[in-house]
Amino acid sequence: MLQQTVMRGEGIDSGTPLLHLRGVGKVFSNGVTALDNVNLTISQGDFVSLLGPSGCGKSTALRLIAGLSTPTSGALEWQKALGDDCVGFVFQEPTLLPWASVFDNVWLPLRLRGVSRLKATSAVMEMLARVHLENFADAVPRELSGGMKMRVSIARAMVTKPRVLLMDEPFAALDEITRFKLNNDLLELWQQERFTAIFVTHSVFESVFLSNRIVVMAAQPGRVFRDMAVEAHYPRDEAFRTSPAYAALCRQASEVLGAAMSAKAEARR
Numbered sequence: 001m002l003q004q005t006v007m008r009g010e011g012i013d014s015g016t017p018l019l020h021l022r023g024v025g026k027v028f029s030n031g032v033t034a035l036d037n038v039n040l041t042i043s044q045g046d047f048v049s050l051l052g053p054s055g056c057g058k059s060t061a062l063r064l065i066a067g068l069s070t071p072t073s074g075a076l077e078w079q080k081a082l083g084d085d086c087v088g089f090v091f092q093e094p095t096l097l098p099w100a101s102v103f104d105n106v107w108l109p110l111r112l113r114g115v116s117r118l119k120a121t122s123a124v125m126e127m128l129a130r131v132h133l134e135n136f137a138d139a140v141p142r143e144l145s146g147g148m149k150m151r152v153s154i155a156r157a158m159v160t161k162p163r164v165l166l167m168d169e170p171f172a173a174l175d176e177i178t179r180f181k182l183n184n185d186l187l188e189l190w191q192q193e194r195f196t197a198i199f200v201t202h203s204v205f206e207s208v209f210l211s212n213r214i215v216v217m218a219a220q221p222g223r224v225f226r227d228m229a230v231e232a233h234y235p236r237d238e239a240f241r242t243s244p245a246y247a248a249l250c251r252q253a254s255e256v257l258g259a260a261m262s263a264k265a266e267a268r269r
């Protein structure tokens with residue numbers, strides 16, 4: 001099994017299946033087959049990236065996993081029923097309430113569950129500390145950089161301690177240096193909190209840096225092209241980012257992505 005070959009950080013509970021996608025398909029009413037016969041198992045504690053060209057169904061897959069959409073064929077099977085708080089979602093845009101403070105933005109999911117501001121204080125401040133924003137609780141979004149806004153968005157998604165964090169190209173709009181920092185912070189958070197991460201990206205470099213598995217997808221129809229293990233130890237840091245091992249893994253993933261894109265071209269002929 002793939003997960004057995006993956007080297008993980010100390011104490012992360014991985015390898016137990018959490019979610020199976022069995023023959024999952026999604027055909028939209030306009031006739032587009034966004035996903036065709038997707039078979040995938042996500043294990044507890046995985047950091048899985050969905051990598052592929054535009055239109056290969058990455059966001060559609062994430063929306064199905066989030067329960068925001070239903071498959072037109074096949075089924076998603078969770079090993080244990082997930083409660084309402086068990087899935088967090090981070091989008092490409094941070095989508096913060098512009099008039100509310102950082103604290104109040106992060107409090108929002110707890111507030112919607114009836115938790116008072118006072119009772120939420122320790123959870124909110126703990127989450128802000130985890131994303132290195134404990135000194136910005138009273139700031140409003142316009143006072144923050146793009147990277148800080150995204151940190152708030154991650155803190156808001158994590159404040160309910162979800163078991164699964166779904167991220168749809170959360171760092172795509174950020175400059176490269178900010179993106180590197182947020183990649184580091186996200187990995188640190190993942191190792192501390194031990195959630196399962198499913199991360200959509202177009203970036204080979206980001207997927208290799210973050211993930212223990214990369215699901216490379218092909219388009220037309222959207223499908224899984226290759227499920228690759230990223231065989232590198234956590235924690236991963238700047239030394240890893242500049243290592244020959246990282247470069248070799250990026251080259252390997254680029255080659256698979258290239259093959260997935262040619263598979264698309266062949267399917268068109």
Ligand SMILES: Nc1ncnc2c1ncn2[C@@H]1O[C@H](COP(=O)(O)OP(=O)(O)OP(=O)(O)O)[C@@H](O)[C@H]1O
Nearest residue numbers: 028030032034053054055056057058059060061222
């Ligand atoms: N609601 C919808 N109705 C009709 N077609 C849709 C809908 N949502 C997505 N599609 C189509 O399904 C296919 C897969 O879309 P999806 O957004 O999942 O791909 P993606 O890999 O996330 O793309 P990108 O990387 O560009 O965001 C595309 O051809 C898209 O146009």
